[in-house]
Amino acid sequence: MKTKLLLFAMCLLAAYNMKAQSPCNAGFTYTISPSGVVTFYSTSTTINSAQLFSWNFGNGTTGYGTQVTCVYNTVGPFTACLMVTDSSFLTGPCSDSSCQTLTIPSGSGCNANFSIIPDTAAGPGNYIGFNWSTGSGLAYTWVWGDGSANSSGAYP
Numbered sequence: 001m002k003t004k005l006l007l008f009a010m011c012l013l014a015a016y017n018m019k020a021q022s023p024c025n026a027g028f029t030y031t032i033s034p035s036g037v038v039t040f041y042s043t044s045t046t047i048n049s050a051q052l053f054s055w056n057f058g059n060g061t062t063g064y065g066t067q068v069t070c071v072y073n074t075v076g077p078f079t080a081c082l083m084v085t086d087s088s089f090l091t092g093p094c095s096d097s098s099c100q101t102l103t104i105p106s107g108s109g110c111n112a113n114f115s116i117i118p119d120t121a122a123g124p125g126n127y128i129g130f131n132w133s134t135g136s137g138l139a140y141t142w143v144w145g146d147g148s149a150n151s152s153g154a155y156p
Contacts, residue, residue: 028040029041032102036073053082054082055081055083075104080100081097081100083095138154139152
């Protein structure tokens, strides 16, 4: 009876120590390309291989896996988060998350480009602007430099 009780106590202690190791520990790094593509790399430490890696990129999109990419089409700061979840029977269910703020620099994800030519049909001093900009979710401000009102459309 004492042997069974001692064995039970040892098993209880071993189970407690396994849970104390916190099998889920989320972490990540990332690289930003000049075009606004960010590659995320999980640096999470895990005990089990049956874990789920869920990403929220902070721009309305998500992903899954230990290495993922996201295209950011606008500049500015974004908070990206990784959640690691494990439902292992041996170590017990766990989850952990890690968030970092990354900044997409100006010139990433979009390319401002235009040309202006004289509008001969409208007369001297009138011009037509052609927008050659690329990217999605772009906002436009055209400043003409002559004191007239600015324009905000894609094709002024």
